[in-house]
Amino acid sequence: MTGGPRRTGRRPGLADTRGRILDAARHAFGERGFDGTSIRQVAADANVDPALIHHYFRSKQQLFVAAMAFPVDPSAVVPAVIADGPPEHVGERFAAFVIGLWDRPEVRPLVTGVVRSASTDPVAADMARRLLTEGPLLALASAIDRPDAPLRATLAGAQLMGVAIARYVVRMEPLASMPPDEVADLIGPSIQGYLAGDLGASSGRSQR
């Protein structure tokens, strides 16, 4: 008992420098992607010296993964999504969950940042893949008792990624400014079809 309550327990910097850097990085990466963001720029936004960023995080890459770390684990929600209603609407529920999550103001920069950077940076591309088809979607697709789970997860993931880009990045109207539950309603049936429907165009497509 050598001291008071602030003994050795990681006294943060004067005004939480590390946190300010992370906030600024999240915003910058979300707005301009990995390549479009410079460390000097992040430092200016956070009112710190550029060298400090290299001090806290070793490289720009590590700053990126630290700033883009998801605050919640989407995999944990899969059982709840499954159990929360009738199986013939599990796709709708999942779409509502994902869109609702992505729309939260503290999550949106993470989505746009990862998506914006996935085009160029291999690390970000991996994060995008994990975020969707190799993550909760695959678990969900596997839980539903239908064949071709990986294919179903990929198709549903492609659908969700397309909505993310159209809504958050390219800002296509009227999709961009629309309440999230409405978006979930619109794309829910498509997700449901991919997850649990009969794959392929069903009936009379003889040609092609």
Place this chain on the structure above:
Amino acid sequence: MTGGPRRTGRRPGLADTRGRILDAARHAFGERGFDGTSIRQVAADANVDPALIHHYFRSKQQLFVAAMAFPVDPSAVVPAVIADGPPEHVGERFAAFVIGLWDRPEVRPLVTGVVRSASTDPVAADMARRLLTEGPLLALASAIDRPDAPLRATLAGAQLMGVAIARYVVRMEPLASMPPDEVADLIGPSIQGYLAGDLGASSGRSQR
């Protein structure tokens, strides 16, 4: 008729320098996006001097739009797509046309280039928007006699863009290596639902 067949009709450079630059630029932009591509690199690939690129095209931006110009006008195909079969499968036909077009080896770099760059570059974002929702898709959605044509076009465009990213950019399996007509079969019903179905989760295509 004053001369032979090659009168004044634009004698190309020694080995079609301009064309080689465009080819190299198409490849580079398609592979690494706008930001990830440097003029020096394109010049090296085309075996020309970097200054020549600035000579033919004024800036990197203009090189981009020149290299990414679509060789075909997708709008011209809309009437054929509509007339070519029953209206209840127009979405499937459109999906097949688009995927078939994007899969052509000379078109694929254009798709990946525009999509990869749309994240960062505003000009590319505009091109992506025009390519989809403001282009043939809107015409198609308007031609179908259902309300909310812009919304339908946007939703279908988001679906197609997601497939493009998953298949060509992030390369999610098994979607990435799969014959194009199979892809069209898989996503056709979703496009059809967005274009002509009852929007919203309640009715119609929950179970197919």
Place this chain on the structure above:
DNA sequence: GTCTATACAGCGATAGAC
């Protein structure tokens, strides 16, 4: 039409003073 040379700016990263 083609190339050399270079201006000018920005980048990530590091060393070391305080």
Place this chain on the structure above:
DNA sequence: GTCTATCGCTGTATAGAC
């Protein structure tokens, strides 16, 4: 813990010789 200074490199773009 914070900042100054700078290295080494790459980018776009331009001026001007051949």
